Amino acid sequence: MKLIQLGASLCLLLASSLSLADSRQSINEVRTVSPNEQISLEVMRGKVEIRGTNSNQFRVSGKLDEKAEGFTLDSKGGFTGFIVQMPRQLREQHQEKAQGSELIIELPVGSSVSFKGVNVDVKATNISGGTSLSTVNGSINASALSNSVELTSVNGDIQSQTLSGHVKLKTVNGKITDQGASGRLNVESVNGKLQLNSQPQDLMLTVVNGEVSLALDGTQQIEISTVNGNVELELKNQSAPRIKGSSVSGKFELKFPTALDAKVSLKTTAGGGIKNSLTADQPSRAKYGPASNLQFSSGQGTGNIEINTVSGRLEISKD
Incomplete structure (x- = not known):
């Protein structure tokens, strides 16, 4: 009986530890958009992957920053905007980056995309309507982007393939x-x-x-x-x-x-x-x-x- 109680206690402790380790809010939002949607994205910290698809849908899924106060997602008249809302005063610590947002964003391949971040690594692929990616302390990995393409990082590496x-x-x-x-x-x-x-x-x-x-x-x-x-x-x-x-x-x-x-x-x-x-x-x-x-x-x-x-x-x- 004591062994059973001990095992149950360990399970509760483990579950509690996992909960404390990742308390981030999950997100899975979908909107129907135009094939040449103009899309703006703002994510302050974490990792973001942006994928162009053959579907006329905008989808954002994954986890929000542990410090996030929520998000805004507006889509109307050919314009879609997504922002992870963060506190105005946020004291950065290096270890906090691991608990930043982890998001996958899917959008029509013909979209025009603007992304802004601070302590964030961003990956983008298969976008033909034009792409602007900007981060301060993070890396950029981009492939198969066309039209007007601008990649900017202050303290980070840029790796690109088959841009045109x-x-x-x-x-x-x-x-x-x-x-x-x-x-x-x-x-x-x-x-x-x-x-x-x-x-x-x-x-x-x-x-x-x-x-x-x-x-x-x-x-x-x-x-x-x-x-x-x-x-x-x-x-x-x-x-x-x-x-x-x-x-x-x-x-x-x-x-x-x-x-x-x-x-x-x-x-x-x-x-x-x-x-x-x-x-x-x-x-x-x-x-x-x-x-x-x-x-x-x-x-x-x-x-x-x-x-x-x-x-x-x-x-x-x-x-």
């Missing part, structure tokens, strides 16, 4: 890794590391205090600006690119196809150097001051490559 359209990736203290982006790609990073293996038609890149590795396929127009950043660029399947680059205290290492068809102009000032392993042309030193330049044409000179650096080094070679 007008794509913008931005981080301050994080790493950006992209695979297969196409269209127009704009990347900004401060104190971060970039690794792109992409096929954009146009690329605009701005880096401060970072390391950049670019493997580009067929990219026609490239504009790169760096301060205290090193850039490694390998360009394939494009013999006549138009490239404009500038750096301060950085290094450019550029690899081009053997059959390059472009005019090339490389200049260094206030120190630095130029190394050309692409052709037999060699740089000339300025008569006065620590400057050098290299100008030549390869093929018919259809494309144009112009790179200037202050206290940096420029190296070009063939793939």
